[in-house]
Amino acid sequence: MRAFPTSRRNSPRSTSSVIPSHDAAGLHRYGALAAAAAVVCTVGVAFAPAAGAAAGLPRQPESSSARAGLLESIAARPNPAAIPDDFATAAGYRPVVEAGMLLNPEGDCSSPIPLPAEFDLACKSHDLGYDLLRYAAAHGQPLGPWARQSVDAALEQRMHTACAAREDAMSRTQCQVMATIAATAVDLNSIRQDYGSPVYEPFFEHTGAGPTPAALAVAGVGIAGLASAATVLVRRARSRRDTAARERDFAIAGTASAVAL
Structure with missing residues (x-):
């Protein structure tokens, strides 16, 4: 896999695993925050034109x-x-079928x-898809943006x-969060290259004085995690205060009733 979808495509998000526990619900919220933070922290990088951008080229x-x-x-x-x-x-290799996927056996x-x-085979199949895109371009007949979006x-x-x-x-929920983060990183790189x-863009490597896009994304995830934890703590503290207040009011009302009798 050589690494937030935009309006250019609607990326199918997994909705098959619904977990009705409070802990899982918290992880789902964390995943959403993590993805949002990653986008916010990398938006400047994501929309900067890349060397491989296809915009403006004749069809x-x-x-x-x-x-x-x-x-x-x-x-x-x-x-x-x-x-x-x-x-x-x-390409230097022959694609093979494994677990129902056509893939690059040397990919990662x-x-x-x-x-x-669990992502290993999906990544290897993604590598094959990208190599086919390169193959088409090398033959002077590149595939349109639909192809990279589909891969x-x-x-x-x-x-x-x-x-x-x-x-x-x-x-399972933790795995889903990691899938969302990984897909976000891949989409950011595809957006940079205009599909x-x-x-090969050094999304995961340091090439200049500033931090890598991946470092920004990971930082965004960390910020999201801290924000999520802080929100939980604040809500719990507020709930305890509200409960204590209700118990105090009840006790005062009970005492007043006893005095009146």
């Missing part, structure tokens, strides 16, 4: 073979025969923080689906 005919291969890479039951004949020579999840092991959306959906296999509700052919 060219798309590579039909790369298009067919890419669609198979995100299909539920992929057919490896749809991969272009010369793709293995250009690139992240400044550890990601759940990113498939990664997001597959990560959330992988989390659903966890039996423990708390662990064009992927050019």
Whole structure:
């Protein structure tokens, strides 16, 4: 996986795991805050034009073979025969099918923080999709923005689906939060490149005097966590005060009634 969706696409968010416990509800709120904070902290980076941005380039005919291969890479039951004949020579590997996904067997999840092991196959399939985008561009027939959007959306959906296999509700929710953060990082990089052919951008590496986008995102998540914890503490303190006040009023009313009798 070489890494907030915008109005350019509606990214499918996982809604299959509904956990009715207070702890899980708190984690869901934390996940939303984490994603929002990551976007706020990286918005300047996300919308800065990148070297690989495709805006302003004239539209060219798309590579039909790369298009067919890419669609198979995100299909539920992929057919490896749809991969272009010369793709293995250009990419240096031959795609394989594993656990129902067509993927790059040499791919991985690139992240400044550890990601759940369940994301491994989804990341490898995402790598294949990006390599097909590069293949099309190298042949002078790049695929349109729809292609990269589709590959990113498939990664997001597959990560959330992988989390659903966890039996423990708390662990499952934590995994869903990590899937949201990872998908956010990937989308930010795609936005920077205007959903064009992927050019490796050092989203996770330091290249100048300022902090990396990934560092900003992680900082945003930390801020979100602190804000969430502070909110919980404030609400609990307020609840205790309200309860004490009600008990005090009840006691005063009881005493007044006793005196009146």
